[in-house]
Amino acid sequence: MMDGxxxxxxxxxxxxxxxSTEQKLVLRAALGDRCDSGTAFAAWRRDLDESKPFDxxxxxxxxxLYDNLRRWDCKDxxxxxxxxxxxxxxxxxxxxxxxxxxxxxxxAVAGVDIIMLKGAPLAVAYYRTPATRPMMDIxxxxxxxxxxxxxxxxxxxxxxxxxxxxxxxxxxRNALAIYGPDGQEFDLHWRILPEFSDPRADAEFRRHSxxxxxxxxxxxxxxxxxxxxxxxxxGVRWNAEPTVRWLADATFILRNHAGEIDWDWLxxxxxxxQMSHRLGLGLAYLAEHLGAQIPLHVLQTLRMRRPTWVERxxxxxxxxxxxxxxxxxxxxxxxxxxxxxxxxAGANPIRAAWDFVVFLRIxxxxxxxxxxxxxxxxxxxxxxxxxxxxx
Numbered sequence: 001m002m003d004g005x006x007x008x009x010x011x012x013x014x015x016x017x018x019x020s021t022e023q024k025l026v027l028r029a030a031l032g033d034r035c036d037s038g039t040a041f042a043a044w045r046r047d048l049d050e051s052k053p054f055d056x057x058x059x060x061x062x063x064x065l066y067d068n069l070r071r072w073d074c075k076d077x078x079x080x081x082x083x084x085x086x087x088x089x090x091x092x093x094x095x096x097x098x099x100x101x102x103x104x105x106x107x108a109v110a111g112v113d114i115i116m117l118k119g120a121p122l123a124v125a126y127y128r129t130p131a132t133r134p135m136m137d138i139x140x141x142x143x144x145x146x147x148x149x150x151x152x153x154x155x156x157x158x159x160x161x162x163x164x165x166x167x168x169x170x171x172x173r174n175a176l177a178i179y180g181p182d183g184q185e186f187d188l189h190w191r192i193l194p195e196f197s198d199p200r201a202d203a204e205f206r207r208h209s210x211x212x213x214x215x216x217x218x219x220x221x222x223x224x225x226x227x228x229x230x231x232x233x234x235g236v237r238w239n240a241e242p243t244v245r246w247l248a249d250a251t252f253i254l255r256n257h258a259g260e261i262d263w264d265w266l267x268x269x270x271x272x273x274q275m276s277h278r279l280g281l282g283l284a285y286l287a288e289h290l291g292a293q294i295p296l297h298v299l300q301t302l303r304m305r306r307p308t309w310v311e312r313x314x315x316x317x318x319x320x321x322x323x324x325x326x327x328x329x330x331x332x333x334x335x336x337x338x339x340x341x342x343x344x345a346g347a348n349p350i351r352a353a354w355d356f357v358v359f360l361r362i363x364x365x366x367x368x369x370x371x372x373x374x375x376x377x378x379x380x381x382x383x384x385x386x387x388x389x390x391x
Contacts, residue, residue: 016321017236019057019244022047024289026058027244030065031251031290034072041069045076057244063089064132064248090131093123097130099184100138101215103159107142110153114219115141115209117189117230118249121221124214126252134245137177140219141189144170144199150188154178161188164367172197172343172359192222192230193273195314197343201273205230224257225266232282233275237318247290250282254292263298274345276302277311278319313341332379336363 019027028040054062066082097120107114119135127133142150147170151161158181163169165176174191191197192205209220222230228250235246254261270276280302286292287299307315317325317338325334340359344352361369 016238016240016242017319018285019242019247020055023055023057023061023242023244026061026065027247027290030061030068031248032068036291037068037072038074041065041074041076045078048078050078050081056241059085060134060245061248062086063134064127067128067132086131089134090129093130093133093135096135096138096184097215099180099182100186103154103157103178103180103186104138104140104215104217104219106153106157107140107150108217108219110149112142112146112150112153114217115192115206116212116214116219116221117141117192118234119245120214121212122227122231122249122252125212125221126227126249126256133248137185137187139175139187139189141192141202144190147188147190154188163365168358169362172340172355172362193233195339195342196273198273198346204269224253224260225262228253228261229266229269229275229279232286233278236278236282238320238322240322246282247286250286251290251292254286254294258293263295267298267301270302271305274308274310274342276305277307277315280305281319310341310345314338317341332376333360336360339363 022044025040025044029037029044032040062082062085066079066086069076069079069082104114117139119133120138123130123133123135151165154160159178161176162179163176169176170190174194175187175189177185178188179185192202196202205222205226208223208226210223212219212221221227231246231249231253235243235250266279270279280299283292283294283302284299287294317334322335325331328334336359337356340356343355343359347355357369357372360372364372364375366372366375
Protein backbone atom coordinates (compact mmCIF):
# COMPACT_ATOMS: atom_id res chain seq x y z
CA MET A 1 0.00 0.00 0.00
CA MET A 2 1.27 3.45 -0.93
CA ASP A 3 1.70 5.63 2.13
CA GLY A 4 0.19 9.08 2.46
CA UNK A 5 3.39 10.98 1.72
CA UNK A 6 4.16 9.00 -1.43
CA UNK A 7 0.62 9.40 -2.67
CA UNK A 8 0.74 13.13 -2.14
CA UNK A 9 4.11 13.60 -3.79
CA UNK A 10 3.14 11.67 -6.92
CA UNK A 11 -0.13 13.60 -7.28
CA UNK A 12 1.63 16.93 -6.70
CA UNK A 13 3.79 16.30 -9.77
CA UNK A 14 0.95 15.24 -12.07
CA UNK A 15 0.87 17.36 -15.27
CA UNK A 16 -2.62 18.64 -15.92
CA UNK A 17 -3.41 18.87 -12.24
CA UNK A 18 -1.39 22.01 -11.56
CA UNK A 19 -0.60 25.15 -13.59
CA SER A 20 2.20 25.12 -16.12
CA THR A 21 5.24 27.31 -15.50
CA GLU A 22 3.80 30.01 -17.77
CA GLN A 23 0.38 29.87 -16.11
CA LYS A 24 1.98 30.13 -12.69
CA LEU A 25 3.86 33.27 -13.71
CA VAL A 26 0.66 34.88 -15.00
CA LEU A 27 -1.15 33.93 -11.80
CA ARG A 28 1.57 35.55 -9.70
CA ALA A 29 1.53 38.64 -11.90
CA ALA A 30 -2.27 38.81 -11.63
CA LEU A 31 -2.41 38.27 -7.87
CA GLY A 32 0.84 39.60 -6.43
CA ASP A 33 1.84 42.90 -4.85
CA ARG A 34 3.83 45.45 -6.84
CA CYS A 35 7.15 43.67 -6.38
CA ASP A 36 6.06 40.07 -6.91
CA SER A 37 3.66 41.00 -9.70
CA GLY A 38 6.32 42.99 -11.53
CA THR A 39 8.92 40.23 -11.21
CA ALA A 40 6.54 37.53 -12.45
CA PHE A 41 5.24 39.72 -15.29
CA ALA A 42 8.77 40.50 -16.46
CA ALA A 43 9.70 36.80 -16.39
CA TRP A 44 6.60 35.93 -18.43
CA ARG A 45 7.20 38.73 -20.94
CA ARG A 46 10.78 37.63 -21.63
CA ASP A 47 9.64 34.45 -23.37
CA LEU A 48 6.27 35.64 -24.65
CA ASP A 49 5.69 35.37 -28.39
CA GLU A 50 2.99 37.98 -29.02
CA SER A 51 2.32 36.60 -32.51
CA LYS A 52 0.87 33.41 -31.02
CA PRO A 53 -2.50 33.13 -29.26
CA PHE A 54 -2.56 32.69 -25.50
CA ASP A 55 -3.53 29.30 -24.17
CA UNK A 56 -7.13 29.13 -23.00
CA UNK A 57 -6.49 29.39 -19.27
CA UNK A 58 -4.01 32.25 -19.61
CA UNK A 59 -6.50 34.09 -21.82
CA UNK A 60 -9.05 33.77 -19.04
CA UNK A 61 -6.59 35.35 -16.59
CA UNK A 62 -5.86 38.40 -18.74
CA UNK A 63 -8.66 40.62 -17.33
CA UNK A 64 -7.41 39.95 -13.80
CA LEU A 65 -3.82 40.50 -14.92
CA TYR A 66 -4.73 43.87 -16.44
CA ASP A 67 -6.64 44.95 -13.33
CA ASN A 68 -3.67 44.16 -11.10
CA LEU A 69 -1.00 45.69 -13.36
CA ARG A 70 -2.89 48.95 -13.77
CA ARG A 71 -2.96 49.29 -9.97
CA TRP A 72 0.84 49.41 -10.13
CA ASP A 73 0.74 51.87 -13.06
CA CYS A 74 2.39 49.39 -15.44
CA LYS A 75 3.47 51.04 -18.72
CA ASP A 76 4.26 47.89 -20.73
CA UNK A 77 3.29 47.85 -24.40
CA UNK A 78 1.10 44.79 -23.78
CA UNK A 79 -1.28 46.81 -21.60
CA UNK A 80 -3.51 47.89 -24.50
CA UNK A 81 -4.07 44.25 -25.44
CA UNK A 82 -4.79 43.35 -21.82
CA UNK A 83 -7.18 46.28 -21.55
CA UNK A 84 -9.06 44.94 -24.55
CA UNK A 85 -9.39 41.55 -22.85
CA UNK A 86 -10.66 43.26 -19.70
CA UNK A 87 -13.29 45.27 -21.56
CA UNK A 88 -14.40 42.27 -23.60
CA UNK A 89 -14.88 40.22 -20.46
CA UNK A 90 -16.84 43.04 -18.83
CA UNK A 91 -19.26 42.94 -21.77
CA UNK A 92 -19.47 39.14 -21.66
CA UNK A 93 -20.21 39.06 -17.93
CA UNK A 94 -22.86 41.78 -18.14
CA UNK A 95 -24.47 40.03 -21.10
CA UNK A 96 -24.44 36.71 -19.28
CA UNK A 97 -26.05 38.20 -16.18
CA UNK A 98 -28.75 39.91 -18.27
CA UNK A 99 -29.52 36.68 -20.15
CA UNK A 100 -29.84 34.68 -16.95
CA UNK A 101 -32.00 37.17 -15.09
CA UNK A 102 -35.37 35.70 -16.31
CA UNK A 103 -34.86 32.10 -15.09
CA UNK A 104 -33.40 33.28 -11.80
CA UNK A 105 -36.31 35.64 -11.24
CA UNK A 106 -38.73 32.86 -12.15
CA UNK A 107 -37.27 30.50 -9.55
CA ALA A 108 -37.15 33.25 -6.93
CA VAL A 109 -40.81 34.17 -7.53
CA ALA A 110 -41.69 30.48 -7.18
CA GLY A 111 -40.11 30.53 -3.72
CA VAL A 112 -37.23 28.18 -4.49
CA ASP A 113 -34.36 28.26 -1.97
CA ILE A 114 -31.39 29.14 -4.20
CA ILE A 115 -27.71 28.92 -3.31
CA MET A 116 -25.31 30.48 -5.82
CA LEU A 117 -22.08 28.57 -6.42
CA LYS A 118 -18.70 29.18 -7.98
CA GLY A 119 -18.12 32.02 -10.46
CA ALA A 120 -21.04 34.43 -10.03
CA PRO A 121 -20.96 34.92 -6.24
CA LEU A 122 -17.17 34.92 -6.28
CA ALA A 123 -17.07 37.58 -8.99
CA VAL A 124 -19.55 39.84 -7.21
CA ALA A 125 -18.60 39.31 -3.56
CA TYR A 126 -14.86 38.57 -3.62
CA TYR A 127 -13.22 40.02 -6.74
CA ARG A 128 -12.52 43.74 -7.10
CA THR A 129 -14.90 43.80 -10.08
CA PRO A 130 -16.87 41.04 -11.87
CA ALA A 131 -15.03 42.00 -15.07
CA THR A 132 -11.93 40.21 -13.76
CA ARG A 133 -13.61 36.82 -13.27
CA PRO A 134 -14.43 35.12 -16.62
CA MET A 135 -17.37 32.70 -16.64
CA MET A 136 -19.38 30.90 -19.27
CA ASP A 137 -22.45 30.25 -17.15
CA ILE A 138 -23.72 30.47 -13.59
CA UNK A 139 -24.26 27.68 -11.10
CA UNK A 140 -27.17 27.48 -8.68
CA UNK A 141 -28.02 24.79 -6.14
CA UNK A 142 -31.55 23.93 -5.06
CA UNK A 143 -32.86 21.25 -2.67
CA UNK A 144 -33.13 17.84 -4.36
CA UNK A 145 -36.85 17.64 -3.63
CA UNK A 146 -37.36 20.90 -5.54
CA UNK A 147 -35.68 19.87 -8.80
CA UNK A 148 -38.82 18.65 -10.57
CA UNK A 149 -40.68 21.84 -9.66
CA UNK A 150 -37.71 23.93 -10.80
CA UNK A 151 -37.69 22.18 -14.16
CA UNK A 152 -41.40 22.87 -14.55
CA UNK A 153 -40.92 26.56 -13.73
CA UNK A 154 -37.97 26.82 -16.09
CA UNK A 155 -39.79 24.94 -18.83
CA UNK A 156 -42.54 27.55 -18.71
CA UNK A 157 -39.87 30.17 -19.44
CA UNK A 158 -38.39 28.25 -22.35
CA UNK A 159 -35.44 26.79 -20.43
CA UNK A 160 -34.93 23.01 -20.64
CA UNK A 161 -32.23 20.43 -19.82
CA UNK A 162 -30.35 19.08 -22.80
CA UNK A 163 -29.80 15.68 -21.15
CA UNK A 164 -32.66 13.44 -20.09
CA UNK A 165 -33.82 13.65 -16.49
CA UNK A 166 -35.24 10.88 -14.32
CA UNK A 167 -35.16 9.63 -10.73
CA UNK A 168 -31.87 7.79 -11.35
CA UNK A 169 -30.24 11.02 -12.58
CA UNK A 170 -31.47 12.78 -9.44
CA UNK A 171 -30.09 9.98 -7.28
CA UNK A 172 -26.74 9.40 -8.97
CA ARG A 173 -25.72 12.71 -10.51
CA ASN A 174 -25.32 16.19 -9.10
CA ALA A 175 -26.48 18.67 -11.73
CA LEU A 176 -28.08 19.34 -15.10
CA ALA A 177 -27.06 21.87 -17.72
CA ILE A 178 -30.11 24.00 -18.51
CA TYR A 179 -30.35 25.77 -21.87
CA GLY A 180 -32.36 28.84 -22.79
CA PRO A 181 -34.19 29.66 -26.01
CA ASP A 182 -31.14 31.43 -27.44
CA GLY A 183 -28.54 28.91 -26.30
CA GLN A 184 -27.76 30.51 -22.94
CA GLU A 185 -26.73 28.07 -20.24
CA PHE A 186 -26.63 27.64 -16.50
CA ASP A 187 -26.08 24.62 -14.27
CA LEU A 188 -28.83 23.49 -11.92
CA HIS A 189 -27.26 21.59 -9.02
CA TRP A 190 -29.00 19.61 -6.32
CA ARG A 191 -25.70 18.60 -4.71
CA ILE A 192 -23.36 21.37 -3.66
CA LEU A 193 -20.40 18.99 -3.52
CA PRO A 194 -20.52 17.24 -6.88
CA GLU A 195 -19.14 13.80 -6.01
CA PHE A 196 -20.99 13.36 -2.71
CA SER A 197 -24.03 11.15 -2.35
CA ASP A 198 -24.76 11.78 1.33
CA PRO A 199 -27.12 14.75 1.82
CA ARG A 200 -25.62 15.43 5.26
CA ALA A 201 -22.50 16.91 3.63
CA ASP A 202 -24.60 19.40 1.68
CA ALA A 203 -26.69 20.14 4.76
CA GLU A 204 -23.61 21.54 6.51
CA PHE A 205 -23.10 23.94 3.60
CA ARG A 206 -26.74 25.00 3.62
CA ARG A 207 -26.72 25.66 7.37
CA HIS A 208 -23.80 28.03 6.96
CA SER A 209 -24.95 29.82 3.80
CA UNK A 210 -25.20 33.60 3.92
CA UNK A 211 -27.67 36.04 2.27
CA UNK A 212 -26.56 37.46 -1.04
CA UNK A 213 -28.12 39.90 -3.51
CA UNK A 214 -27.68 38.81 -7.11
CA UNK A 215 -29.41 40.56 -10.02
CA UNK A 216 -31.80 42.10 -7.54
CA UNK A 217 -32.83 38.73 -6.10
CA UNK A 218 -32.35 37.62 -2.50
CA UNK A 219 -30.43 34.34 -2.71
CA UNK A 220 -27.71 32.64 -0.65
CA UNK A 221 -24.13 31.58 -1.14
CA UNK A 222 -21.75 29.49 0.98
CA UNK A 223 -19.92 31.45 3.66
CA UNK A 224 -16.18 32.03 3.30
CA UNK A 225 -15.15 28.72 4.90
CA UNK A 226 -17.48 26.60 2.81
CA UNK A 227 -16.71 28.65 -0.32
CA UNK A 228 -13.01 27.91 0.17
CA UNK A 229 -13.64 24.19 0.60
CA UNK A 230 -15.83 24.11 -2.50
CA UNK A 231 -13.33 26.05 -4.64
CA UNK A 232 -10.33 23.94 -3.67
CA UNK A 233 -12.03 20.54 -3.78
CA UNK A 234 -13.67 21.33 -7.12
CA GLY A 235 -10.40 22.70 -8.54
CA VAL A 236 -8.07 19.85 -7.59
CA ARG A 237 -9.02 17.53 -10.41
CA TRP A 238 -7.10 16.57 -13.55
CA ASN A 239 -7.88 18.42 -16.77
CA ALA A 240 -6.16 18.22 -20.14
CA GLU A 241 -5.71 21.99 -19.85
CA PRO A 242 -5.31 22.52 -16.11
CA THR A 243 -7.90 24.92 -14.75
CA VAL A 244 -6.22 27.67 -12.77
CA ARG A 245 -9.14 29.99 -11.94
CA TRP A 246 -9.78 28.13 -8.69
CA LEU A 247 -6.38 29.29 -7.45
CA ALA A 248 -7.38 32.92 -8.01
CA ASP A 249 -10.78 32.23 -6.43
CA ALA A 250 -9.24 30.71 -3.32
CA THR A 251 -6.69 33.53 -3.08
CA PHE A 252 -9.40 36.19 -3.02
CA ILE A 253 -11.43 34.26 -0.46
CA LEU A 254 -8.41 34.04 1.82
CA ARG A 255 -7.44 37.68 1.32
CA ASN A 256 -10.88 39.15 1.86
CA HIS A 257 -12.16 36.91 4.63
CA ALA A 258 -9.10 35.31 6.22
CA GLY A 259 -10.36 36.03 9.74
CA GLU A 260 -13.66 34.29 9.03
CA ILE A 261 -12.23 30.94 7.98
CA ASP A 262 -13.08 28.24 10.51
CA TRP A 263 -9.95 26.15 10.09
CA ASP A 264 -10.91 23.65 12.79
CA TRP A 265 -14.22 22.96 11.07
CA LEU A 266 -12.46 22.62 7.71
CA UNK A 267 -9.98 20.06 9.03
CA UNK A 268 -12.72 18.11 10.80
CA UNK A 269 -15.04 18.20 7.77
CA UNK A 270 -12.20 16.94 5.58
CA UNK A 271 -11.66 14.01 7.97
CA UNK A 272 -15.34 13.10 8.23
CA UNK A 273 -15.97 13.24 4.48
CA GLN A 274 -12.65 11.79 3.25
CA MET A 275 -11.43 15.02 1.67
CA SER A 276 -8.12 15.45 3.49
CA HIS A 277 -6.00 14.37 0.54
CA ARG A 278 -7.46 16.69 -2.10
CA LEU A 279 -7.96 19.64 0.23
CA GLY A 280 -4.45 19.15 1.60
CA LEU A 281 -2.96 19.18 -1.89
CA GLY A 282 -4.82 22.31 -2.92
CA LEU A 283 -4.13 24.28 0.24
CA ALA A 284 -0.46 23.25 0.21
CA TYR A 285 -0.14 24.50 -3.38
CA LEU A 286 -1.75 27.81 -2.46
CA ALA A 287 0.64 28.26 0.46
CA GLU A 288 3.79 27.20 -1.36
CA HIS A 289 3.29 28.84 -4.76
CA LEU A 290 0.99 31.81 -4.12
CA GLY A 291 1.94 32.72 -0.56
CA ALA A 292 -1.51 32.02 0.90
CA GLN A 293 -1.63 32.43 4.67
CA ILE A 294 -2.84 29.01 5.79
CA PRO A 295 -2.17 27.84 9.34
CA LEU A 296 0.70 25.38 9.41
CA HIS A 297 -1.09 23.05 11.79
CA VAL A 298 -3.96 22.71 9.30
CA LEU A 299 -1.59 21.81 6.47
CA GLN A 300 0.21 19.31 8.71
CA THR A 301 -3.04 17.77 9.92
CA LEU A 302 -4.34 17.24 6.39
CA ARG A 303 -1.00 15.94 5.13
CA MET A 304 -0.45 13.44 7.94
CA ARG A 305 -3.77 11.68 7.55
CA ARG A 306 -3.48 8.40 5.71
CA PRO A 307 -5.66 8.54 2.59
CA THR A 308 -8.75 6.35 2.82
CA TRP A 309 -9.53 3.80 0.11
CA VAL A 310 -11.97 6.29 -1.43
CA GLU A 311 -9.25 8.93 -1.63
CA ARG A 312 -6.82 6.42 -3.11
CA UNK A 313 -9.30 5.54 -5.86
CA UNK A 314 -9.82 9.23 -6.62
CA UNK A 315 -6.06 9.77 -6.71
CA UNK A 316 -5.68 7.04 -9.31
CA UNK A 317 -8.57 8.25 -11.46
CA UNK A 318 -9.73 11.85 -10.95
CA UNK A 319 -6.27 13.23 -10.16
CA UNK A 320 -4.40 11.47 -12.96
CA UNK A 321 -4.14 12.03 -16.69
CA UNK A 322 -7.41 10.52 -17.89
CA UNK A 323 -5.75 9.42 -21.13
CA UNK A 324 -3.32 7.27 -19.13
CA UNK A 325 -6.16 5.94 -16.98
CA UNK A 326 -8.25 5.15 -20.06
CA UNK A 327 -5.32 3.33 -21.67
CA UNK A 328 -5.25 0.83 -18.80
CA UNK A 329 -6.98 -2.52 -18.98
CA UNK A 330 -10.06 -1.26 -17.11
CA UNK A 331 -9.79 2.31 -18.31
CA UNK A 332 -13.34 2.76 -19.68
CA UNK A 333 -14.70 1.59 -16.31
CA UNK A 334 -12.04 3.19 -14.08
CA UNK A 335 -12.82 6.78 -15.08
CA UNK A 336 -16.53 6.70 -14.22
CA UNK A 337 -15.74 4.62 -11.13
CA UNK A 338 -13.67 7.53 -9.81
CA UNK A 339 -16.79 9.69 -9.96
CA UNK A 340 -18.96 6.96 -8.45
CA UNK A 341 -16.74 5.70 -5.63
CA UNK A 342 -18.22 7.94 -2.93
CA UNK A 343 -21.63 6.36 -3.52
CA UNK A 344 -20.28 3.03 -2.27
CA ALA A 345 -19.30 4.09 1.25
CA GLY A 346 -21.84 2.61 3.65
CA ALA A 347 -24.00 1.17 0.87
CA ASN A 348 -25.16 -2.42 0.52
CA PRO A 349 -22.58 -4.10 -1.81
CA ILE A 350 -25.22 -5.61 -4.08
CA ARG A 351 -27.10 -2.33 -4.34
CA ALA A 352 -23.83 -0.45 -4.92
CA ALA A 353 -22.88 -2.79 -7.79
CA TRP A 354 -26.32 -2.48 -9.37
CA ASP A 355 -26.30 1.29 -9.00
CA PHE A 356 -22.92 1.43 -10.73
CA VAL A 357 -24.50 -0.14 -13.80
CA VAL A 358 -27.20 2.53 -13.67
CA PHE A 359 -24.51 5.17 -13.12
CA LEU A 360 -22.62 3.99 -16.22
CA ARG A 361 -25.75 4.34 -18.32
CA ILE A 362 -26.22 7.93 -17.15
CA UNK A 363 -22.50 8.76 -17.31
CA UNK A 364 -22.33 7.65 -20.95
CA UNK A 365 -25.61 9.29 -21.88
CA UNK A 366 -27.40 6.01 -22.63
CA UNK A 367 -31.12 5.62 -22.11
CA UNK A 368 -31.29 1.87 -21.50
CA UNK A 369 -29.10 -0.55 -19.54
CA UNK A 370 -28.97 -2.98 -22.45
CA UNK A 371 -27.02 -0.36 -24.43
CA UNK A 372 -24.06 -0.61 -22.02
CA UNK A 373 -22.63 -3.85 -23.47
CA UNK A 374 -22.68 -2.46 -27.00
CA UNK A 375 -21.10 0.79 -25.84
CA UNK A 376 -18.29 -1.09 -24.11
CA UNK A 377 -17.75 -3.37 -27.11
CA UNK A 378 -17.44 -0.39 -29.47
CA UNK A 379 -14.92 1.13 -27.10
CA UNK A 380 -12.87 -2.08 -26.95
CA UNK A 381 -12.80 -2.35 -30.75
CA UNK A 382 -11.69 1.28 -31.05
CA UNK A 383 -8.86 0.62 -28.58
CA UNK A 384 -7.76 -2.46 -30.56
CA UNK A 385 -7.71 -0.46 -33.78
CA UNK A 386 -5.60 2.26 -32.18
CA UNK A 387 -3.20 -0.35 -30.77
CA UNK A 388 -2.86 -2.05 -34.16
CA UNK A 389 -2.06 1.25 -35.86
CA UNK A 390 0.43 2.25 -33.15
CA UNK A 391 -1.63 5.12 -31.74
